[in-house]
Amino acid sequence: MCGIVGYTGNKQAQPIVLECLKKLEYRGYDSSGIATREEKLVICKKEGPIANMESILPKSDSTLAIAHTRWATHGAPSEVNAHPHSNSENTIAVVHNGTIDNYLDIKENLESEGYKFKSNSDSEVLPILITKYYSGNLVEALNKSLDDIQGIFTIAVIHEDHPDEIVAVRNETPLVIGIGNSENYLASDIYAILKYTQQIIYPLDNQIIRLTSKSVEVFDDNLNKVDYEIEKVEKYTEVSEKGGFEHFMLKEIFEQPKALQDSLTELLIDSPLEKLNLNWKIGSISVVACGTSFHAGLVGKYVIEQLTAIPVSVSYSSEFRYAAPVQGVGGLLSSRPLVVLISQSGETADTLAAARVARQQGCHTIAICNVPGSRITREVDGVIITKSGQEIGVAATKTFLTQMQALYALGIHLGFTSGSIDYPQLKMWESEIRKLPSKLTQVLNNSESIKALAAQFVNSKSVFFVGRNINYPLALEGALKLKEISYIHAEGYPAGELKHGPLALLSEDTPVVAIAIQDHTYSKLISNIEEMSARKAPVITIAQKGDELAKKVSDFCFELPEIDPVLSPFPVAVFMQLLSYYIAHELGTEIDKPRNLAKSVTVE
Helix, strand or coil: CEEEEEEEECCCHHHHHHHHHHHHHHCCCCCEEEECCCCEEEEEEEEEEEEEHHHHCCCCCEEEEEEEECCCCCCCCCCCCCEEEEEECEEEEEEEEECCCCHHHHHHHHHCCCCCCCEEEEEEHHHHHHHHHHCCCCHHHHHHHHHHCEEEEEEEEECCCCCCCEEEEEECCCCEECCCCCCCEEECCCCCCCCCEEEEEEEEEECEEEEEEEEEEEEECCEEEEECCCCCCCCCCCCCCCCCCCCCHHHHHHHHHHHHHHHHHHCCCCCHHHHCCCCCCCCCCEEEECHHHHHHHHHHHHHHHHHHHEEEEEEEHHHHHHCCCCCCCCCCCCCCCEEEEECCCCCCCCHHHHHHHHCCCCCCEEEEECCCHHHCCCCHEEEEEECCCCCCCCCHHHHHHHHHHHHHHHHHEEEEEECCHHHHHHHHHHHHHHHHHHHHHHHCCCCCHHHHHCCHHHCCCEEEEEHHHHHHHHHHHHHHHHHHHHHEEEEEHHHHHHHCCHHHHCCCCEEEEEEECCCCCCCHHHHHHHHHCCCCCCCEEEECCHHHHHHCCCCEEEEEEECCCHHCCHHHHHHHHHHHHHHHHHHHHCCCCCCCCCCCCCCC
């Protein structure tokens, strides 16, 4: 979940890697650091965001640098635990993303041989281990070190003896190589370097890459040189500016109508679903995801089951491969379901691991992802790319809506190809989905009323979100958004479950956000609202336009634009995002970079 960049070329390296590193700060911001080679290696690092480190940087003319922004896994956020790490002679510098599972054993062995350590980080074993094996060839030293290491990692190394060389390797964590003109780059994320190059190499696990300003060499684990493919990616569109918005999150909330429209063009005009080869009888579907993507999967379950009558299960990626039994007779995958994996970044470690389990069991796998060329897109049988554009705010907004949209499109496609819906129904669904961008715009146009509502609840210590049927996942998502960025405790529940425990926590100090959509569960939801009101809990209801009953039983009521109940999760999501944003804004939290969280979760 850390961010790594490297540069070797004919320009000053420090400003280049700093600019690239800032594009990776969403991956972690506990500390940051940079190593350059002057006459000797110079390492500068600081606890806190990149700006803290940047403020103390000395001038550098070096044309070689590696840099790192950290999300702490082993060792608390501190300057001593920040990267790059070095050996006691300061001749080698290493940046690392991932976890070294056996670092305590390695550290104990190295200490018994007289090597000294300064930090509590698992990463510090790397420069010392490489030092142990170094005899002039950095590629060989790194390769020997890999024999001792257990874990997942991306590692980049420089040495003072090699003024033009970066050596790197990956294992189950992201790394991309960028090819320039007398300069080459590496990074954890393609977005970090696309301003400088669109010529990209995606290394395989355990391939060692040697970069100089003039060349790129790739070696297998026997140190044989291997061929590699250079891919030309789409030209970079700069999104690092907030465009007049105070936070990236708010900007990305307001970009959602365009994101849906762009994804709609991809789904309905370019027809990627036709390329998925899903023209076989699908007995069941397993959706696998983490976090907000899991909530999108839950919404997809309701839609796909309604349109196809195919049973759908939804699992957290971190639990899926450990379920008893996923494998074997009668297991979750024994019937060879279609497995749909959802990952915004395409690099989520648990989701990638789930994809491998599914493929090992002979399942057909498809991924819903926002990053073309990411790892998951290269490890599954088919891909649906969402067209959200880069999302910088840690809290997912527009990617959530485009993931839901992709699942709706998948359900419509499967329903039509299986005969569950006919052609007029197909066209009706497509027509309704085309209206979604304008429906979202109507909610966004009422953002000031949501802001005023949020101001009344900034002092709440706990908030509950409830919904039924297809909007139960939106209750979960609303609670997640609020706790992520405001640090207020929040829980999402099916409204019918309140009487099985949560009612004990309700009082005049515990607001509840209720989603009251006029579907077949509406009367039950109204009854649930009355139960909450009887406990004096302030109730904020999200209702459809003209719903006088919802207004009557609630303390506050936000009216959605006219919309089919099945499509209501889209405008409901926008309301939830804005409510959470404005509460967090009133509290003065770091909205784009909430504490202890990172955007791309590349460790298990």
